Amino acid sequence: MKENLYIIKIGGNVIDEENKLSLFLSSFAAMQSLKILVHGGGKIATKIGDQLGIKSKYIDGRRITDDETIDLVTMVYGGLVNKKIVVQLQAKGCNAIGLTGADANLIPAKKRPVKEIDYGWAGDILTENLEFGAWSLLLEHNITPVIAPLTHDGMGNILNTNADTIASAIAVALSKIYDVRLIYCFEKKGVLENVEDENSVIHLITKEKYQQLKAEKKLFAGILPKIDNAFAAIDAGVKEVLIGNAEDLLQNITDKISGTLIR
Amino acid sequence: MKENLYIIKIGGNVIDEENKLSLFLSSFAAMQSLKILVHGGGKIATKIGDQLGIKSKYIDGRRITDDETIDLVTMVYGGLVNKKIVVQLQAKGCNAIGLTGADANLIPAKKRPVKEIDYGWAGDILTENLEFGAWSLLLEHNITPVIAPLTHDGMGNILNTNADTIASAIAVALSKIYDVRLIYCFEKKGVLENVEDENSVIHLITKEKYQQLKAEKKLFAGILPKIDNAFAAIDAGVKEVLIGNAEDLLQNITDKISGTLIR
Numbered sequence: 001m002k003e004n005l006y007i008i009k010i011g012g013n014v015i016d017e018e019n020k021l022s023l024f025l026s027s028f029a030a031m032q033s034l035k036i037l038v039h040g041g042g043k044i045a046t047k048i049g050d051q052l053g054i055k056s057k058y059i060d061g062r063r064i065t066d067d068e069t070i071d072l073v074t075m076v077y078g079g080l081v082n083k084k085i086v087v088q089l090q091a092k093g094c095n096a097i098g099l100t101g102a103d104a105n106l107i108p109a110k111k112r113p114v115k116e117i118d119y120g121w122a123g124d125i126l127t128e129n130l131e132f133g134a135w136s137l138l139l140e141h142n143i144t145p146v147i148a149p150l151t152h153d154g155m156g157n158i159l160n161t162n163a164d165t166i167a168s169a170i171a172v173a174l175s176k177i178y179d180v181r182l183i184y185c186f187e188k189k190g191v192l193e194n195v196e197d198e199n200s201v202i203h204l205i206t207k208e209k210y211q212q213l214k215a216e217k218k219l220f221a222g223i224l225p226k227i228d229n230a231f232a233a234i235d236a237g238v239k240e241v242l243i244g245n246a247e248d249l250l251q252n253i254t255d256k257i258s259g260t261l262i263r
Numbered sequence: 264m265k266e267n268l269y270i271i272k273i274g275g276n277v278i279d280e281e282n283k284l285s286l287f288l289s290s291f292a293a294m295q296s297l298k299i300l301v302h303g304g305g306k307i308a309t310k311i312g313d314q315l316g317i318k319s320k321y322i323d324g325r326r327i328t329d330d331e332t333i334d335l336v337t338m339v340y341g342g343l344v345n346k347k348i349v350v351q352l353q354a355k356g357c358n359a360i361g362l363t364g365a366d367a368n369l370i371p372a373k374k375r376p377v378k379e380i381d382y383g384w385a386g387d388i389l390t391e392n393l394e395f396g397a398w399s400l401l402l403e404h405n406i407t408p409v410i411a412p413l414t415h416d417g418m419g420n421i422l423n424t425n426a427d428t429i430a431s432a433i434a435v436a437l438s439k440i441y442d443v444r445l446i447y448c449f450e451k452k453g454v455l456e457n458v459e460d461e462n463s464v465i466h467l468i469t470k471e472k473y474q475q476l477k478a479e480k481k482l483f484a485g486i487l488p489k490i491d492n493a494f495a496a497i498d499a500g501v502k503e504v505l506i507g508n509a510e511d512l513l514q515n516i517t518d519k520i521s522g523t524l525i526r
Contacts, residue, residue, distance in 0.1 A: 048315070048338075051314070051315050051316070052311070052314050052315065053314070071343060074342050074343050074346050074347070075311075075338035075339060075342040075343045076338060076342065077342070078341075078342040078343075078345075078346050079337050079338040079339065079340070079341040079342020079343065079345070079346075080334060080337050080338045080341075080342065082341075082342070083337050083341050083342075083363055083365060083366075083413070083421055084337070084421070086363075086365050086366055086415075087365045087415045087419050087420060087421050088419045090365060090368055090415060090417060090419075091417060091418050091419035095367060095368060096366070096367075097362070097366040097367040098362075098363070098365070098366050099360070099361075099366075100346055100349075100361070102346060102349050102350045102353060102361070103346075103349055103359070103360040103361050103362075104358060104359075104360040104406050105353055105358060133404075134404070134406065137400070137404055141396075141397070141400055143367050143397065150346070152349075152350045152353060154353060154354060155354050156350050156351045156353075156354035157350060158346055158347070158350050
């Protein structure tokens with residue numbers, strides 16, 4: 001039987017609020033199983049970028065990572081945000097290690113090819129090259145990886161990579177040796193049947209249910225890629241995907257008391 | 264017989280110059296033995312601090328680390344400088360992992376007590392608590408630690424810690440299980456008998472020779488603490504300390520063709 005591994009992704013909104021982050025990290029530190037935390041960037045990169053005169057550029061909601069911006073996110077995501085999480089987890093009794101995908105070559109990637117849009121130093125993960133050796137080395141010695149949303153191209157360049165994508169790529173790679181459950185923590189209580197109503201959480205989405213919900217056009221368009229990615233991860237070996245609120249106790253999400261289970 | 268381990272410290276002047284850094288990293292990557300790289304900060308923190316309106320404050324040549332400054336050095340040392348070294352080493356075939364002393368609790372420290380001067384978030388290493396478990400786990404799996412000059416207090420705070428001190432504390436702790444050689448790379452060719460003459464490198468300094476050089480007042484005052492620390496490390500179990508130029512091939516320093524050997 002494979003050991004259980006939880007991979008948990010937190011986004012910007014939790015990171016930006018000190019109290020929320022501290023509560024979340026307490027609940028993360030208390031989890032007894034093997035675990036990995038993947039964090040997004042938060043608004044702090046934009047704020048520091050503004051102070052440094054680096055303008056955030058977006059096309060269709062995706063950040064364009066020019067030379068200045070990759071340095072900025074390397075500092076802020078890989079340094080400030082990552083290490084602040086690590087010291088807090090250490091203080092809460094979790095032996096955290098803060099890493100990017102460049103460290104120990106954890107997440108090999110390639111620069112996104114320029115087609116209509118030049119995304120700059122954005123990285124697409126080379127999932128076929130993602131090995132589990134260094135990951136399991138750390139996990140099996142009770143060291144908990146905390147991953148910043150950065151990868152590298154193996155040619156000396158750091159690449160900016162979406163944290164959701166990192167979480168799901170790691171989950172798929174590690175499902176070869178662990179029973180992996182992937183948890184996306186975000187600002188809502190789960191997948192909502194009515195986006196206006198926080199109490200309309202759908203507790204279980206199967207493929208059949210998903211087809212039905214889509215046919216009835218009940219789901220908020222923004223959630224569809226998350227669910228599509230969740231099913232792709234499940235098809236590739238991940239046991240379950242859970243979507244819940246970063247302010248809920250993680251234990252309530254893993255126990256399926258709150259949030260949405262995709263299976 | 265214990266395995267050989269080299270611990271190499273590079274300072275700011277190499278880090279600030281892209282070409283010099285790249286050459287140094289090539290020579291570091293080429294070393295076949297177990298190795299750890301400890302890096303200083305470079306002038307980039309001051310430059311970015313100026314842009315952010317954070318003034319560098321010094322008392323007696325020591326940086327005062329206030330709240331803004333600890334965030335700044337966490338970003339710059341722990342993020343920008345550290346990860347740029349890691350990606351380059353990865354590209355040169357060295358499986359580097361970039362860490363601070365907070366990660367995996369590698370370097371426990373305590374905030375320096377306030378006496379006449381309040382150094383702020385400056386950390387003194389708790390050498391008696393520095394364990395070799397996580398270090399040897401990485402080294403024995405051919406993963407090369409690259410250490411930023413940051414530690415933590417175990418209570419959720421990052422601390423700014425001198426890179427020379429980190430290198431020597433790690434060297435002493437790891438000398439229990441490895442034959443450790445500590446190399447300080449700096450801007451001169453070694454310990455000079457005449458500070459004006461780069462060709463006056465003293466190739467070997469023993470304790471007797473050191474007493475004699477001090478009696479003759481031949482040494483530049485600035486080098487004395489480095490040599491005192493070197494002998495302290497040797498008395499605590501480190502095999503040899505080498506002081507050489509970051510622009511020399513590391514192999515020439517380890518082969519004792521260039522630089523100063525302290526033993």
